[in-house]
Amino acid sequence: MTSQPRLLTVGTGAVGAIYSWRLSKSCNVSAVCRSNYEIVKKDGFDIESAKFGKDVFRPDQVARTVSECVTSEPFDYILVTLKALPECYNVADIIAPAVTKDTTIVLIQNGLGVEEPITERFPDNPIVSIVAYIGTSQTEPGKIKMVGKESLVVGKYLGAKRDSEKQRAEFIELLKKGDCDVQVVEDVEKVRWQKLFWNAAFSPVCAMTGMNTTELLANEEAMKAVKNVMGEVIDAAIANGYEFDHDEQMHAMISRTEATATNYKPSMQLDKERNSPMEIEVILGTPLRRAKAKGLSVPNLELIHSLCSATNAMIMHQQSKKSQL
Amino acid sequence: MTSQPRLLTVGTGAVGAIYSWRLSKSCNVSAVCRSNYEIVKKDGFDIESAKFGKDVFRPDQVARTVSECVTSEPFDYILVTLKALPECYNVADIIAPAVTKDTTIVLIQNGLGVEEPITERFPDNPIVSIVAYIGTSQTEPGKIKMVGKESLVVGKYLGAKRDSEKQRAEFIELLKKGDCDVQVVEDVEKVRWQKLFWNAAFSPVCAMTGMNTTELLANEEAMKAVKNVMGEVIDAAIANGYEFDHDEQMHAMISRTEATATNYKPSMQLDKERNSPMEIEVILGTPLRRAKAKGLSVPNLELIHSLCSATNAMIMHQQSKKSQL
Numbered sequence: 001m002t003s004q005p006r007l008l009t010v011g012t013g014a015v016g017a018i019y020s021w022r023l024s025k026s027c028n029v030s031a032v033c034r035s036n037y038e039i040v041k042k043d044g045f046d047i048e049s050a051k052f053g054k055d056v057f058r059p060d061q062v063a064r065t066v067s068e069c070v071t072s073e074p075f076d077y078i079l080v081t082l083k084a085l086p087e088c089y090n091v092a093d094i095i096a097p098a099v100t101k102d103t104t105i106v107l108i109q110n111g112l113g114v115e116e117p118i119t120e121r122f123p124d125n126p127i128v129s130i131v132a133y134i135g136t137s138q139t140e141p142g143k144i145k146m147v148g149k150e151s152l153v154v155g156k157y158l159g160a161k162r163d164s165e166k167q168r169a170e171f172i173e174l175l176k177k178g179d180c181d182v183q184v185v186e187d188v189e190k191v192r193w194q195k196l197f198w199n200a201a202f203s204p205v206c207a208m209t210g211m212n213t214t215e216l217l218a219n220e221e222a223m224k225a226v227k228n229v230m231g232e233v234i235d236a237a238i239a240n241g242y243e244f245d246h247d248e249q250m251h252a253m254i255s256r257t258e259a260t261a262t263n264y265k266p267s268m269q270l271d272k273e274r275n276s277p278m279e280i281e282v283i284l285g286t287p288l289r290r291a292k293a294k295g296l297s298v299p300n301l302e303l304i305h306s307l308c309s310a311t312n313a314m315i316m317h318q319q320s321k322k323s324q325l
Numbered sequence: 326m327t328s329q330p331r332l333l334t335v336g337t338g339a340v341g342a343i344y345s346w347r348l349s350k351s352c353n354v355s356a357v358c359r360s361n362y363e364i365v366k367k368d369g370f371d372i373e374s375a376k377f378g379k380d381v382f383r384p385d386q387v388a389r390t391v392s393e394c395v396t397s398e399p400f401d402y403i404l405v406t407l408k409a410l411p412e413c414y415n416v417a418d419i420i421a422p423a424v425t426k427d428t429t430i431v432l433i434q435n436g437l438g439v440e441e442p443i444t445e446r447f448p449d450n451p452i453v454s455i456v457a458y459i460g461t462s463q464t465e466p467g468k469i470k471m472v473g474k475e476s477l478v479v480g481k482y483l484g485a486k487r488d489s490e491k492q493r494a495e496f497i498e499l500l501k502k503g504d505c506d507v508q509v510v511e512d513v514e515k516v517r518w519q520k521l522f523w524n525a526a527f528s529p530v531c532a533m534t535g536m537n538t539t540e541l542l543a544n545e546e547a548m549k550a551v552k553n554v555m556g557e558v559i560d561a562a563i564a565n566g567y568e569f570d571h572d573e574q575m576h577a578m579i580s581r582t583e584a585t586a587t588n589y590k591p592s593m594q595l596d597k598e599r600n601s602p603m604e605i606e607v608i609l610g611t612p613l614r615r616a617k618a619k620g621l622s623v624p625n626l627e628l629i630h631s632l633c634s635a636t637n638a639m640i641m642h643q644q645s646k647k648s649q650l
Binding site: 205208209210211215216219221222224225228229299300302303304305306307309310311313314317 | 530533534535536540541544546547549550553554624625627628629630631632634635636638639642
C-alpha cells in the first residue's frame with residue numbers, strides 16, 4: 001500500500017479550504033493560513049456547503065508560512081489558492097521553499113497570466129492550471145460558507161515549458177475522489193479569457209459605482225460602461241487567436257447575469273469595500289497588455305484599468321499607513 | 326435719489342453667500358436658503374475671507390423658497406448660485422415665480438450648458454453668464470470660509486435670444502462696488518470650455534479613485550486617465566469651433582496643478598464623499614454630447630461619464646431611501 005500524496009495548500013481562504021477539504025479524502029494536506037491561522041490551528045475549518053454538506057475540516061498540518069511546512073518529505077502537489085496580486089507579491093517567491101524537482105504546481109486562481117511567474121521560475125516543474133466556478137466565502141476566520149454548485153475547468157496550459165498531461169490526469173482523479181465537478185478542455189487559457197469577459201467588465205463597474213449586479217443591470221449608463229469594456233476584452237481574445245463570436249459572447253454574458261443576478265457583489269467590489277487590494281493586474285492588466293501587443297485600440301479597457309490601478313494604490317497606501325501604526 | 330437695485334440670490338451656499346455679501350454694498354439682497362435657513366435667518370452669515378475680511382452678513386430678507394420672496398416689488402436681478410444639477414431639477418422652474426419681464430438672470434454656476442434651460446424658458450429676459458474662480462466653502466451651516474483670491478469672468482453668452490450688453494455692464498459695476506475682481510471676455514462659453522479641461526478630467530478621476538490632486542499627480546496610472554479624458558475634452562472644444570492649442574492647454578492645466586496642488590479635493594470628490602449628487606451632466610454630459618454632435622469619437626469621456634452617472638444614481642438612490650425613513 002502506497003502512502004497518500006502530500007499536498008500543500010498556499011492561501012487557505014474560502015476557495016482553498018473547500019478544495020483542500022475535498023482533496024483531504026485522498027491526500028495528506030498541509031495548509032498555510034494567515035489571518036485565520038490561530039482559529040484553524042485550534043479548531044479547523046467550520047464548513048457549511050449545500051453541495052458537500054457540513055463538516056469540520058482539520059488539515060493534517062497548519063502553518064503560518066511555507067517554510068514552516070518544509071520537512072524531509074517533499075510535497076507531491078502545491079495548490080495555490082492565493083489571491084492573484086502580482087502588484088503586491090510574486091507567488092513563485094512564496095512557494096519556492098517547498099518546490100522540489102518533482103512537485104506539481106496547481107493553480108486555482110482568477111484571471112489571465114497567473115501561470116507566467118510560475119513557469120518562468122520553475123520551468124521544469126509540471127503545472128496544472130484550473131479555473132474555478134464556485135460561490136464560497138469566509139464569513140469569519142475559519143468559517144466557510146459555500147452556496148450552490150461548483151465546477152472546475154482543467155486544460156493544458158500551452159505556455160508551459162514541459163508537458164504535464166500525466167500530472168493533470170492524476171490530479172483530476174484526486175479531485176473526483178472528493179466529489180468535485182471537473183470539466184476537461186483542450187486549452188485552459190481560452191476558459192480564462194471567457195471568464196474575463198464577465199469579470200473584466202461587470203466587476204470593475206460594480207467596484208467603481210458601488211452598484212451590485214442587480215442595480216447595475218437596471219442602470220443604462222452602467223450597462224453602457226459594461227458593454228464598452230466587455231466588447232474590447234472579447235476583441236482582445238479574438239486578436240490573440242481565440243475563436244469567439246463577439247456578439248454571441250456579449251449576449252450570453254449579459255443574459256446569464258440577468259437570469260441569475262440577485263444583488264451579487266463581485267469579489268473586486270467586496271475587496272474595495274473592505275479596503276483590500278483588488279485583483280486588477282490579472283483581470284484588467286493582462287488583457288490590456290495582450291490587446292496592445294496585437295495593435296488593438298482599447299480605450300475603455302485602458303481607462304478602467306487606470307482608474308482601478310489608482311484606486312488600488314490608494315487602498316495599499318491606506319494599508320501601509322495602518323500597518324505602521 | 327433712486328432706490329437700490331433688488332437682488333434675489335437662489336442657492337445661497339458658499340459661493341452665493343460671498344457674492345451676495347459683496348453685492349449687498351449696493352443692492353437690496355433677498356437670499357433663498359435651504360439647509361442653512363434657520364441659522365442664517367437668525368444670525369446671518371458668519372464670513373471669514375483673507376481677501377474681503379471678516380464680517381457677519383445679514384441679507385435684507387431670508388426665505389426658504391423663491392415664492393416666499395415674491396412681493397409687488399419686482400427683482401432687478403436673480404443671481405443663481407445653485408449647484409448645477411439638471412439631472413435633479415430644472416433651475417428655470419425654481420426661479421420662475423420671481424421672474425418678471427425686466428428681471429436680469431445672472432448665473433454663477435459651474436459647467437457647460439447651464440444657460441440653456443434659462444434661455445429656453447425665458448428667451449426675452451437678459452442673461453448674464455459668469456464663471457467664478459473662487460475657493461470658498463460652508464464649513465458648517467451659515468459659516469463661510471474663503472481662501473485666496475477670487476476672480477469672475479463675464480462675457481457674452483452667444484446662445485442667448487436677446488442682447489444683454491447693458492445689463493452685463495451694470496452688473497459688472499455692482500460687482501466692482503463690492504471689490505470683486507471682474508474680467509471681461511468676448512465669449513463666456515470659451516471660458517466655460519477651458520475651465521472644463523481641468524474639471525472634466527481631474528475632478529472625476531479624484532472622485533472615482535479617492536485621490537486628492539497631490540496623490541493623483543504622483544500616480545502614473547491616474548495621470549494617464551486624466552490625460553486621456555482631458556485630451557478628448559480639448560478636442561471636443563476645438564471641434565466646436567474654439568481656438569485652442571491641444572498640447573499647450575494640456576500642459577498648462579497639468580503644470581498649473583503641479584505648481585499649486587496641495588492635497589486639494591475637487592467639489593465632485595467632496596460631493597461623493599458626502600454622498601451628495603455630483604455635477605456630472607454640466608461637467609461631463611454636455612461636452613460628451615457636443616463632441617458626439619461633431620462626430621468625434623470620445624471613448625474616455627464616454628466611459629468616465631457613464632461611471633459617474635451610475636455613481637450619481639447610487640447616491641440619489643441612497644438619498645431617497647434616507648428621506649423615506
